[in-house]
Amino acid sequence: MKSENAIDPKLIEEILKFNKNVIEAPKHVPAPDEIILEATPHDVALEVDKTRLLHYKPLTDKQHKTPLLISYALINRYHILDLQPEKSWVRNLVQQGFDVYMLDWGSPTDMDKYLDFDDYINGYLDGAVEFIKNESSTEKISLQGYCTGATLATAYTTLHPESVKNYIATAPVIDGWRDTTVISNLAKNMDVDQMVDTIGNMPPEFMYYCFSVLKPFEQGIEKYVKFFKNIENKKYVDNFLRVEKWLSDTPPIPGELFKQWIKDIYQDNLLIQNKMYVNNSHIDLKKIDMPIFTQVAVGDHLVSPECSMPLHYAVGSEDKTLRMYPTGHVGMIASSLSQKKVLPELGKWLLERS
Amino acid sequence: MSSKPQALASTGPMRAFATNSKKVSTELIEINETLVGFNKFVTEYYKQLAETWDTAQKKVNLKAPEVPQDVEQIEAFKRIWIDIFDNDFTELFDSKKFGENYGKLVSKELDLTKHWNNISNVVLQAANLPSKEEIDEVYKELHSLKKRIVKLEIESKKGKVKNEK
Numbered sequence: 001m002k003s004e005n006a007i008d009p010k011l012i013e014e015i016l017k018f019n020k021n022v023i024e025a026p027k028h029v030p031a032p033d034e035i036i037l038e039a040t041p042h043d044v045a046l047e048v049d050k051t052r053l054l055h056y057k058p059l060t061d062k063q064h065k066t067p068l069l070i071s072y073a074l075i076n077r078y079h080i081l082d083l084q085p086e087k088s089w090v091r092n093l094v095q096q097g098f099d100v101y102m103l104d105w106g107s108p109t110d111m112d113k114y115l116d117f118d119d120y121i122n123g124y125l126d127g128a129v130e131f132i133k134n135e136s137s138t139e140k141i142s143l144q145g146y147c148t149g150a151t152l153a154t155a156y157t158t159l160h161p162e163s164v165k166n167y168i169a170t171a172p173v174i175d176g177w178r179d180t181t182v183i184s185n186l187a188k189n190m191d192v193d194q195m196v197d198t199i200g201n202m203p204p205e206f207m208y209y210c211f212s213v214l215k216p217f218e219q220g221i222e223k224y225v226k227f228f229k230n231i232e233n234k235k236y237v238d239n240f241l242r243v244e245k246w247l248s249d250t251p252p253i254p255g256e257l258f259k260q261w262i263k264d265i266y267q268d269n270l271l272i273q274n275k276m277y278v279n280n281s282h283i284d285l286k287k288i289d290m291p292i293f294t295q296v297a298v299g300d301h302l303v304s305p306e307c308s309m310p311l312h313y314a315v316g317s318e319d320k321t322l323r324m325y326p327t328g329h330v331g332m333i334a335s336s337l338s339q340k341k342v343l344p345e346l347g348k349w350l351l352e353r354s
Numbered sequence: 355m356s357s358k359p360q361a362l363a364s365t366g367p368m369r370a371f372a373t374n375s376k377k378v379s380t381e382l383i384e385i386n387e388t389l390v391g392f393n394k395f396v397t398e399y400y401k402q403l404a405e406t407w408d409t410a411q412k413k414v415n416l417k418a419p420e421v422p423q424d425v426e427q428i429e430a431f432k433r434i435w436i437d438i439f440d441n442d443f444t445e446l447f448d449s450k451k452f453g454e455n456y457g458k459l460v461s462k463e464l465d466l467t468k469h470w471n472n473i474s475n476v477v478l479q480a481a482n483l484p485s486k487e488e489i490d491e492v493y494k495e496l497h498s499l500k501k502r503i504v505k506l507e508i509e510s511k512k513g514k515v516k517n518e519k
Contacts, residue, residue: 008424113490114497123504182447189457191464198464198471200490213447217439222432 021231028231035238035245037079040091042102046131050106051124053131054078056090060097066165066354067099067136069128071156073147074257075207077249078104080334081146083242087334089343096347098354099136103128103149107251113200115254117261118279121156129156129163140165142350146333147171147303151265154311155278158287166353167288168346170295171303171329172311176266179307181300182213187266196259201252208250214301243330272310286316291353294322295342297332321349371480378476381469388465395459402452410442 046053070090072078081089081102093100103125108115132141143164145153150172157164176184195202212220230236253261270276276283294312296305305324312322323345327337414435422431446452475485484492 010425011423011428014425110489111493111496114494119501180448182444185448185450185453186456189453191457191461194461194464198468213443215440216443217436222436 018225018228021228025228025231028234028237029241032241032245032248035241037083037242037246039082039085039088040094045101045135046128048124048127050108050112051128052104052106053128054102054104056094056100056102058099059091059094062097063099064097064351064354066138066140066142067101067132068093068142068144068350069132070100070102071125071143071145071149071153072102072105073149074105074152074253074261075148075250076246077251078102079246079249080243080330083246083334084239087239087336087339089333089338092339092343093347096343096351098347098350101128101132105251108201108254109252110200113196113255116256116279117152117155119254120152120257121159121278125152125156126160126163129160133163139163142166142168142354144168144170145172147329148173148261150174151261151271154271154285154288155276155283157290158283158285159278159281161287161289164290166350167290167292168295168350169292169308169311171297171300171332172294172308173265173303174314175269175272175307175310177269178304178310179266180304181302181307183210183302184266184304184307186210186213187262190262192259192262192267196255200255202255202258203252204250211247272314274314285311285314288315289317291319292317292321293346293349294320295332295346296322296324297327297329298324299327299331300329302329319353367480367482370482371476374476374479378473381473385466385469388462388469392459392462392466395455395462398455399459402446402455406442406446407439410439413438413442 041057042054043057044052045055070078070081072081082091085091090100090102105120105124129141129143133139140163143153143157143166145151145168147170150169151174153167154169154172154174157167173179176187227237227240230240264270264276268275271283272285274282274284274286292312292315294308296308298305300308309322312320323342325332325337325342327335332338332342417438418431418434420427422428471486475487478485
């Protein structure tokens with residue numbers, strides 16, 4: 001007699017297969033130090049303190065005249081823009097004939113706790129821009145900022161518009177009060193003075209906590225279930241481990257910089273109101289009068305579109321473009337969609353102005 | 355020399371530690387007071403998580419009342435469970451009550467850290483080593499000196515260009 005509650009044999013098969021995959025996982029997974037995250041060949045063109053300016057080697061016979069400098073975010077490292085050849089933001093632009101530089105902010109230590117917006121904008125970023133201008137014998141460069149790197153790049157562009165020919169803001173953190181993400185809620189309720197005075201730099205562990213509350217069940221359970229289910233798929237495992245390695249590499253953020261960022265952007269929202277100052281210099285978004293291209297991801301749960309889009313309306317430029325993509329914060333820069341849609345559109349826009 | 359035995363003790367760690375031992379006691383008492391506040395906010399933190407879990411599970415039970423029997427049903431159930439839990443927890447983490455309590459919880463943790471730092475400073479002082487504040491002063495000075503050097507370099511470059519013209 002057949003029981004009504006008989007378990008589907010397929011289900012048992014699935015469970016056994018999953019168990020087998022978990023047990024055999026170490027055979028398929030390389031050690032973290034065996035995974036090399038930088039896919040595109042480059043030189044270190046300049047080193048200042050812990051920052052490095054990377055210069056990517058050309059992959060085309062001819063290059064467009066205006067060089068492009070990417071100001072990466074302060075959270076995690078720049079590797080996400082060059083994680084693997086087929087999804088590399090940098091490689092795609094180099095293959096389109098652009099002369100690409102990237103600013104690696106490095107890993108600050110306790111000694112760097114007094115570094116502030118002024119050091120990053122008028123020091124490291126301006127130093128890199130001046131170096132590139134000198135190297136390429138141009139008076140202006142194209143500048144791209146990603147996430148918090150776009151907050152720095154935006155402030156830089158208002159202070160040094162004479163050096164920026166085109167500005168690209170990718171998921172920029174601009175209007176903190178409109179940001180509807182969990183990160184923004186935590187930032188708004190943080191006693192940042194106490195944090196910086198007590199522990200100095202913003203510790204990576206705090207960022208890991210912030211990441212853990214973003215889609216906790218999809219990211220904390222389903223992601224790993226999928227990983228073990230696909231353990232024999234070499235490409236899937238490779239991609240997964242690269243992203244995991246990138247996620248686990250979060251440098252601290254210098255205390256003074258973090259303090260000003262949280263206060264001026266999330267708590268007092270000074271940037272979008274044109275009330276922000278860096279070393280007594282006024283950050284006036286109207287001074288951004290060069291061509292500007294703002295890229296926003298509709299499903300961004302780290303920087304919500306409402307936080308990024310106001311930049312498009314606040315700048316003084318007449319030549320301005322806003323594009324929204326049906327993807328997330330990382331999907332916009334490191335996915336098949338970014339290769340097929342985001343980068344070709346950016347390349348076309350940039351080429352017309354380079 | 356033999357008439358001043360207290361001078362011997364003044365150079366060792368015990369005298370410095372004994373002088374500041376009251377500070378250690380005070381810090382330990384204050385740590386206990388801070389822990390009371392910390393416990394209040396950590397209890398509220400887990401209460402919020404537990405309540406959200408409970409509500410989300412009830413929603414799942416309503417939406418998928420049948421026990422899944424095969425692979426497809428389990429897959430569908432898992433999807434419902436994850437979607438509802440992610441939605442409800444994101445709503446919690448986005449809420450004012452969570453943000454405020456979390457902010458206060460972190461603040462109490464920082465208070466605890468501050469007390470530990472103060473106790474460590476007593477020990478460091480006894481061993482004739484610089485305290486955290488003294489090291490911070492050095493970092494601040496270095497930062498300020500670096501800025502001054504960069505400024506001077508820029509001015510020097512401008513001067514050179516002017517002279518060349």
